[in-house]
Amino acid sequence: MEIPMIDFDKLDGEKRAETMALLHQACEKWGFFQIENHGVDKKLMEKVKHLVNVHYEESMKRSFYESRIAKALEDKETRSNIDWESSFFIWHRPTSNIDGLMNLSEDLRKTMDEYIAQLVKLAEKLSVLMCENLGLEKGYIREAFSGNAGPSVGTKVAKYPQCPRPELVRGLREHTDAGGIILLLQDDQVPGLEFFKDGEWVVIPPSKNNTIFVNTGDQIEILSNGRYKSVLHRVMADKNGSRLSIATFYNPSGDAIISPAPKLLYPNHFRFQDYLKLYATTKFADKGPRFESMKNMANEHHSLRA
Numbered sequence: 001m002e003i004p005m006i007d008f009d010k011l012d013g014e015k016r017a018e019t020m021a022l023l024h025q026a027c028e029k030w031g032f033f034q035i036e037n038h039g040v041d042k043k044l045m046e047k048v049k050h051l052v053n054v055h056y057e058e059s060m061k062r063s064f065y066e067s068r069i070a071k072a073l074e075d076k077e078t079r080s081n082i083d084w085e086s087s088f089f090i091w092h093r094p095t096s097n098i099d100g101l102m103n104l105s106e107d108l109r110k111t112m113d114e115y116i117a118q119l120v121k122l123a124e125k126l127s128v129l130m131c132e133n134l135g136l137e138k139g140y141i142r143e144a145f146s147g148n149a150g151p152s153v154g155t156k157v158a159k160y161p162q163c164p165r166p167e168l169v170r171g172l173r174e175h176t177d178a179g180g181i182i183l184l185l186q187d188d189q190v191p192g193l194e195f196f197k198d199g200e201w202v203v204i205p206p207s208k209n210n211t212i213f214v215n216t217g218d219q220i221e222i223l224s225n226g227r228y229k230s231v232l233h234r235v236m237a238d239k240n241g242s243r244l245s246i247a248t249f250y251n252p253s254g255d256a257i258i259s260p261a262p263k264l265l266y267p268n269h270f271r272f273q274d275y276l277k278l279y280a281t282t283k284f285a286d287k288g289p290r291f292e293s294m295k296n297m298a299n300e301h302h303s304l305r306a
Contacts, residue, residue, distance in 0.1 A: 001202050006023050006026065023130075027229070030229070032216070035212045035213075035214060039118070052108070052157055056086065058103075061086070064161055076165065078169070085158050086161060088157055093152060126181055128142075130220070145253065155246060159243070159245075169237055175234070179218070183248045184245065185246040188207055193243075216228050225260035265295070269298050
């Protein structure tokens with residue numbers, strides 16, 4: 001099963017319509033896809049991965065293998081309530097906590113800030129493209145996510161350490177993501193990520209050439225009224241290597257009020273006889289304008305009752 005690859009270079013040429021259609025299908029049918037030629041500096045991406053790996057080796061690896069989680073596998077029983085991961089979370093926007101995190105080198109802090117500045121631009125470009133495909137105003141998602149302080153951005157930095165008994169534990173248990181648009185910089189050697197599609201688990205291969213892997217979260221599914229999907233995924237533990245995962249979340253702010261975009265809602269609270277009356281004069285026309293007319297009619301009736 002070939003995972004959709006969206007080439008952002010094609011958005012400015014004669015293949016724009018084809019590329020937009022591929023993105024729309026990926027959001028509707030898959031809930032995950034890859035982006036190449038995304039505009040994020042690849043040398044910067046390599047530096048982020050290198051510095052995170054160094055930080056893990058120096059400050060996280062030993063404590064993980066001495067932890068309760070690691071020792072829980074010693075009795076050789078399946079563990080369904082723990083995740084075989086070593087991670088920390090960085091908040092970037094609206095306020096940053098990176099300076100308060102212990103043991104991070106100044107180089108890692110600075111490099112991560114530079115990377116996130118570029119990644120936020122990519123997330124917002126992606127949100128505009130999604131809006132275009134959904135027929136919404138181009139800033140709709142960003143506005144919906146903004147609340148009083150703008151969208152929230154944070155990064156989960158994780159290593160899924162080499163596991164002596166991967167059959168007993170998940171790297172990360174099955175879940176969907178609570179937020180909006182998730183942009184993943186992941187390992188280029190060690191596999192483990194899997195997404196659920198059409199009744200089976202799809203293995204996501206390690207990312208080559210610093211492509212960015214994207215999935216849509218629960219809030220995009222809600223905002224799109226179910227058009228775009230938030231998909232179940234997991235990480236499998238690996239016996240042969242440690243997997244790197246740097247997942248950045250472009251989310252609503254905590255005070256943002258989320259609801260389906262009104263334009264994407266079906267008409268509701270109308271009398272069937274009113275629909276039949278309109279249908280009689282529009283039967284052989286596209287149903288989309290008919291639905292819009294019924295929404296407007298229902299809204300007018302609601303306003304009169306209020």
